[in-house]
Amino acid sequence: MSKEITSRQQDYxxxxxxxxxxxGLADYxxxxxxxVIKPYGYALWENMRDQLDKMFKETGHQNAYFPLFIxxxxxxxxxxxxxxxxxECAVVTHYRLMNDPNGGGIIVDPDAKLEEELIIRPTSETIIWNTYKTWIQSYRDLPLLINQWANVVRWEMRTRLFLRTAEFLWQEGHTAHATAQEAIDETLLMLNIYAEFAEEWMAMPVIKGVKSINERFAGAEDTYCIEALMQDGKALQAGTSHFLGQNFAKAFDVxxxxxxxxxxxxxxxxxxVSTRLIGALVMAHSDDEGLVLPPKLAPIQVVIIPIYKGDEQKNLIDEKVKVLMITFKALGIKVKYDDNDNNRPGWKFAEYEMKGVPIRIAIGARDIEKNVVEVARRDTKEKMTVSIDGLAEAMHVLLNDIQTNIYSRAKKYRDENISKADTWDEFKKVLDGPGGFISAHWDGTAETExxxxxxxxxTIRCIPLSNTQEEGKCILTGNPSRERVLFARAY
RNA sequence: CGGGGCGUAGCGUAGCCCGGUUAUCGCGCCACAUUUGGGAUGUGGAGGUCGCAAGUUCGAAUCUUGCCGCCCCGACCA
Structure with missing residues (x-):
């Protein structure tokens, strides 16, 4: 019982x-x-990154790298x-240190002041558009479809692991187009890729929408987003795609x-999208026993735990597992055989539950006699006895089943937590009760928002893309409104 | 920046109010043995600038002052 997890109800x-x-995802x-992103957390990020990168490349984007300093x-x-x-900018003002002449250790050399301060990128629009100026002369240079995987720094007042850290990892796509329509199409294409990634890979349902003016990205004409709902009823922006118009082209004369x-x-x-997605993933599916990871992104999809008395049994199991591992890997299943003898089976069961491994297989001498194994799925905590014959295929099917199941579970929760409110009282009641998304009329002004x-x-999380037009009255001012928008308390 | 909490071994803690042996206990770690179907057991062992600095005192984890850091809630934000 070395690792107790606080329950959601006790303190979310x-x-x-x-x-x-x-x-084991990260440390302070x-x-x-x-x-510090630890190996297990980083492996998760790598899986997300690799899939997104593939999707970007499939839609014609190329990776490049621009300077950290602006x-x-x-x-x-x-x-x-x-x-x-x-x-929220970190600023570099000097380029050299020196020994303190008063013996106070190392100090910043006052003579090494930079002529122009350098900002550690909070985002790269400016350095990139300054570069694009030299890359673009003709319509033949367009569209320019570039993505960058990088770290950025935003000096946030209050930080939270993965959800908001001062430095974070992300990808930022920056594209240039000959027409407004083409750029808008690109904005929506990428929004759809994010939504597809969130739903199919993270198993996290999202709502696609456009931001109100207040919530718009600084410098954008329109900000589109995907919004997800966390288990505490708060919303989380999981990705954004901006139509920047000609703002940056004009600013940088492109x-x-x-x-x-x-x-x-x-x-x-x-x-x-950023490492914040890991935070979203954690809060979307996990329970009081630990993480629940979607099979498609889990660093370990299946863990096999041997149960044995003595070397003879251990050898027998090793032999059997060796063969099984080959069949698993042939189907592309990420499998780990944990025969570390420091820890006993019970400890391992708890540990892999904590780590959210989708499937656990326990195999002992008496299983081998009967040609079966014990399979436990993380999402439902269900245990079943499965034949060793065709085990890899069965697990392949089960992984898909788990992926689908956690998506439906999250979607059911999300759908049940979208409420309509037509009056201020109703609105407040939902917010102070279950939370979730609230679909309500708003008069369209920034002041009211x-x-x-x-x-x-x-806040207004978004105006859903597939919004039905409907006459109504603003919940706060009573002024006329043409459509409902989605409100929520958010991360 | 405002409010709350905390800082003692890798982690979690007792001791602090009321100063006084060798700083408590659990987990973890190392060695050996027995174990292994839901967080094993025994024996032995290692591990400490008590956040930092100054002060009071014969004597400070404990009292005083200053500083630093972290976490949680809020304002800012992906």
């Missing part, structure tokens, strides 16, 4: 932290707001952009000649 935040720390570090003057070229990020030799500014998009946020801490 603590539960979340326990899962991350005790599940010596640096405020920055975490000259201060670049950031201020797009007015809205700098306003959005100025308050023009191209069209077929008629007419000069025009190019149209831009940017889109990103701010007021609602101030009064209820709920």
């Amino acid at each position: 935040s603590q539960w979340y932290n326990d899962l991350i720390l005790k599940g 570090s010596a640096v405020r707001g920055c975490m 000259p201060k003057s670049f950031l201020s070229k797009e007015a809205a952009h700098v306003q959005g990020f100025a308050k 023009k191209f000649s069209d077929k008629q030799n007419k000069l025009d500014y190019v149209w831009a998009t940017s889109w990103g 701010d007021k609602i946020k101030e009064l209820s801490k709920a």
